[in-house]
Amino acid sequence: MARKLIIIGGVAGGASAAARARRLSEDAEIIIFERDRFISFANCGLPYHIGGEIKEREALLVQTPESMNARFNLDIRIQTEILAIDPVNKSVLARELNSGREYHESYDDLILSPGARPFVPPIPGIPNDKTFTLRNIPDMDRIIRTIQTDAPKSAIVIGGGFIGVEMAEALVQQNIETSLIELSNQIMAPVDPEMAVPLHEELRRHGVRLMLGQSVESIDTQDNGLHLTLQNGNTLTTDMLILAIGVKPDTTLAGSAGLQIGPRGGILVNDRMETPVPHIYAVGDAIEVKDFISQEPALVPLAGPANRQGRIAADNIFGRQSLYGNTQGTAICKVFNYAVAATGSNEKALRRRGARYEKIYVHGADHASYYPGAKNITFKLLFDPESGRILGAQAVGEKGVDKRIDIMATMIRAGMTVFDMEEAELCYAPPFGSAKDVINQAGFVASNVIRGDHLICQPGELTNGAEDMLILDVRNADEVSACGEIEHAVNIPLPALRRSLDQLPKDRTILVYCAVGLRGYVAYRMLSQHGFKVKNLTGGYRSYQMFKNIGR
């Protein structure tokens, strides 16, 4: 007999599961319940329609109930909320939101893809009619309507995650004076604090007033706008407020279904996307996944995983053995002209769980620097200092960031090491790459560190002074005067170094640095073979400055 599949939630995970289910079973009965009026829309495009980059609202509606039904023969019940699940009788309780009518619907199998809800902090003064969150089309419509009717001059975004940053950009594009308040010392939590520094600068370059290490204590609605009081006592006034502090898995239905909630607050599933309750599957933002690197539970509310998990749940329901291979957390965000991306573990996470790791920095051009338009990529690599296994990678830059992190995501997935990065055979012609790509260079550097051919000093160790080391700057004099230098550094440009060896002490460690680390490494090789005790500053002065500016 044909199976009856009920899917709760009709967007990324749910719609993908429905489509795949129909492709696997032409005769199954497939019902999608969606609380909202919209299914299968582009959540990820919402900020860009607010900003005006995506001109047509319709472009966001990837499928309408009609088109989706025409293609996949689905019973799509929009504006219908599931209130409860009865796993014993295998049925759900639905309410038509317009009529208020409630009814039961039975299932053979159930897929939950209810997503997540924007986290709304318990700040006195919220809710109010000038404060918004952004999760779906109605949320977006509300924000756009407010911009159009109230013509706000100023806006504040709370939260420097993906959505907060995208919203700040969108508001600036609407010529609204925008501030961004972030509790932590950095925006974009998936990367480490120093990697966020160029992003802070980019936001400010585009007029965003960035307030790090700040939080809002209370909000007061007055005639001339919202008055925010910060924890430090300062007050701010704004015409509108966007809350983008993160999302919480929507586990409303878990209770009635007897589903288990994991330590991170998401629905627990196995690698078949099954909950422990028979015939109930869950996917998407609502679930906890296993982190690919740490094997620990994690929340990774992203569209790619949601889509693939929906497909896997449908596979397993319709008799195909299909396993989810855990989540690396590969993610990217546009920050005006910059992109920031990461995959695998970041340093914060590695440190938190006491993992063994080493790290290096490389700054390299996205394509041959002699070909016009080359832009710098700042690349951070985390790896196991013994095996060389790649643990994580982060990149920031104007171009080619997605490519580098996708390559790293693939390498991590394959269990590759930094030695594989040395060998990576990537596309090279001047407009697209370099004969030795940033990936190769980072592989060389990390491999040299493991082989003991390159002793490095971390810029973070230096920011509080270099103790008794001699700091040797091997940049050219014009670079020193143009960019500044590390305090107490002695400048001997690399081309002059070999003939200046007698000026250097053999009894003190020499910390050598250049702009990005390459010439410092060449100097390191020279000096160490001449019997000096040497370390090279990984990432050079550029990484040093990033550390200096953490949290600013």
Added chain:
Amino acid sequence: MARKLIIIGGVAGGASAAARARRLSEDAEIIIFERDRFISFANCGLPYHIGGEIKEREALLVQTPESMNARFNLDIRIQTEILAIDPVNKSVLARELNSGREYHESYDDLILSPGARPFVPPIPGIPNDKTFTLRNIPDMDRIIRTIQTDAPKSAIVIGGGFIGVEMAEALVQQNIETSLIELSNQIMAPVDPEMAVPLHEELRRHGVRLMLGQSVESIDTQDNGLHLTLQNGNTLTTDMLILAIGVKPDTTLAGSAGLQIGPRGGILVNDRMETPVPHIYAVGDAIEVKDFISQEPALVPLAGPANRQGRIAADNIFGRQSLYGNTQGTAICKVFNYAVAATGSNEKALRRRGARYEKIYVHGADHASYYPGAKNITFKLLFDPESGRILGAQAVGEKGVDKRIDIMATMIRAGMTVFDMEEAELCYAPPFGSAKDVINQAGFVASNVIRGDHLICQPGELTNGAEDMLILDVRNADEVSACGEIEHAVNIPLPALRRSLDQLPKDRTILVYCAVGLRGYVAYRMLSQHGFKVKNLTGGYRSYQMFKNIGR
């Protein structure tokens, strides 16, 4: 005692070897012999300086002898040619090209990186002063000088490989009417003929007169230019001629040294870059490598491999065990607004060696199609039909081609399968990718084929008619009228298909197709489960058209 290393050739492989050698050994004596006046220059940038994109000639001189010496303490002897090698006495015979002075120089170890020479076909009428090849700075200077002094109105390029195509583009940018003559039915041999079709169109769109399947019989120098007679009897007149038919490994020195030449005409080395002659290493365009996929000997004259091989040779000379992991042939080329790239084996090569393979096509946007600026990528995937091992990938498009092929190059290197492509967790935000990237989609399609969930028909099988199949076009009517259709096709748009099943025959195979293959696949799933015999045209009408236009 300090070792004495001689390097022949001071550009990609040679300069890299020298730099690495010095980093490994501060006290080695390192001599570079270079016939030319320039070392360490950007060969790959030459066409772009001719075209005017790279404005400054100096930008191509990555290192000068002075800067290279200042950094690495090298004995760089430019304009000095090595005439012979005496492997018994471990010495080379050098000639200073200016003075004509000849002398012997002894070595402990020798690295050959003499590169390749442009292949000059034995066409009567060559050489002449209007015919050029492009390998180095003097070649480039000659071409630029001719353009500046003679102001040629027309130019012909022979050869549609990387350099030929780059030169055609450069000449067009100099407002010279440019023709490109190619013997084969396609340009860009690393990809298969159908994948070159969009490139042929792109060349023509930019005014290049492209002549495929043509060759030049003879050349006659007259007052008003060169008169070319083609094999088909046609004649052409041109003001200048560029020969870009390919390169041959420079094995001039191999004889005197007793080196072995492999079946493809390159110097034979092992994976330590050692020739069978003790203490002689060879790298770069001059050597034969092993193809990563086929394990067969191959010539892959590219800069990335040359650079890495130089590093490996130096490693092994200075006591580090370092092995070259064979060459995949990852390569990319800009063709006006398009990029074309490939990695691994192409179909021609697989067929030639009788390998087992399957192939699929996917056409997908480089980033979310609802975000502005999305461009199509045409992607071809070759894989083992049983294990799913990835054998090769090719891509053509305006954006994101390098990224996709780099991901595939990494997967091939890791020995991954099409099932790993399904799971690939790549960067996604609307400006950078899609929740299901082209890589994922290609993985889905190939995996479905292997699992027997998706029976495909190859567009190449169809171009001579569909025999007794019913051809079913599931595109919308407006697409059919706008783009044309396959002869004798019946059109039932996908949304109407489920209610039109009774119009379809059960006794004939139905070949279904859409624009790119996706809707055709959805129709395939529907029809096959309703008991019809079905196949889906992989890559849809777009791939079909590419096949139709092969060689045009």
